């Protein structure tokens with residue numbers, strides 16, 4: 001069994017009221033583990049808290065709870081300790097071009113982590129390492145001296161991946177890395193990430209809003225709704241025998257290659273659109289999914305379902 005890389009307990013992210021927005025809790029008591037070299041998909045609609053979780057892990061937003069990364073709580077590290085840890089913990093973002101400084105050449109963008117964390121490298125050694133990494137992600141020496149605007153979205157995401165992997169991190173957080181790419185490019189990036197994970201023994205947290213993409217990359221999947229965990233299961237369990245009504249609804253929206261694995265459409269037939277967030281829609285107690293759940297019953301309004309073991313996974317639902 002692989003050692004534990006990441007152990008998240010009771011993670012909470014709360015955004016204060018801002019201009020035109022109410023204060024709200026984006027992540028509400030989320031707990032999960034990730035073993036070294038393993039992959040976990042975070043899935044849910046917009047507003048489910050998945051990107052807030054990614055940002056909280058990297059201390060890009062204030063959070064409470066605990067995030068143990070290789071035995072140290074990231075939420076309690078000092079600035080210097082955090083900077084040292086960042087070497088092992090990288091993120092790639094949804095909009096690859098926006099994440100690249102338009103004034104820098106690709107050799108500088110990808111080589112920047114080396115300049116910061118490996119100052120002993122000469123310029124020639126740095127350029128050599130950058131080229132090797134660019135080749136590994138499917139680019140070549142002709143790209144070294146170009147600028148970001150000269151690249152397509154798929155190429156820009158390859159550059160982002162190369163930069164994130166320059167220091168050989170232990171954990172890569174992918175925050176919707178293919179959301180802005182078309183289908184064929186998505187498949188290439190997803191395959192590249194899967195190969196790199198195995199090759200580099202990377203722990204991978206892969207965030208997506210649909211279950212089809214996550215299926216190709218992740219061995220385990222965590223389904224989120226309004227900042228809470230609805231279900232955590234192995235890929236096999238989740239895609240063939242999902243337990244939570246929300247997971248089943250998400251799955252029913254995914255094209256199924258094998259019709260024998262299709263879930264009953266009745267699961268989603270009566271699921272209404274999500275109500276806007278507000279005082280009336282935020283449950284103080286009870287299941288957060290109850291306003292949309294086709295299988296809601298009396299207990300769902302009275303008692304918040306705890307995550308419990310069910311068929312090899314964890315499910316937050318009162319249904320037997």
Ligand code: SF4
Nearest residue numbers: 287290293300317318
């Ligand atoms: S606890 Fe109730 S409302 Fe929530 S998912 Fe289960 S059946 Fe539906």
